[in-house]
Amino acid sequence: MAAIFSTLIRESDKVISIVGGGGKTSLMFLLAHAFQEKGFKVVSCTTTRILIPTARQTGGIILFSCDNFYDNLQNCLQKYNHATVAHHLLPSGNKLQGLTCSQVEQILDQSSAERMVIEADGARQLSFKAPGDNEPIVPEITDVFICVVGLDIIGKTLEDANVFRAELVSSRTGLQPGAKITPLTIAKLAVHSKGFLKGCPAKARSYIFLNKTDIPGGRDKALSVIEAAKKLEGRKPNYWVSASLRENVCENLSIGI
16 A cells, blocks of 8 residues: 555645546545555545445545534544545435535535545446546646556457447547557547546646556556657646556656656
């Protein structure tokens, strides 16, 4: 945990927003647990929808729509240093509806929470996506913006079974439906104006988090993505990192780029 946290987070960072696909939820709880272990009172939350977290993932679930919200949140943070906040439970019974950006700001301002980690995007548990017109939903107070991509998408075909919003990926990268996804495909979406950095606040430090380097040739695949992006025009992240959430490995690959 310490390796990933120390690569991404600085002492002054208060609000971290995570978008993309291929590990967002795992990264959110990993960072929240790291803050918790450092003694900070931390809230994990979403601006979209998430599955109800397990007891292992969070100290407690506090619903913004319920009476005595701030008292309940304070009690949970006092006891565990970590709470997951959502607006309400969805009718399905297994998912939570997220907060608005203004509610995120209100909670940080009016509660004892010292750090917030936000899942600000949905991807149907797939490794690769293009954001829709109304995505992501990122608070302007974000200090760190992280876009997660699963490297296991390389070599798979561009279709809805593998990619969230495959049609949008096709239109923004030029890759035809059914063709195999390459490092160049990822690189093109990384620098596209409606790609990985869409919605990143101007003041936020941005990362593209190339996850799943534990797959065969994973680190080389990450390097191939970065090399391809270097040759393209467009907005680049402040940092590229290769990582394996499964193995707690995280490496800054931006040096010399």
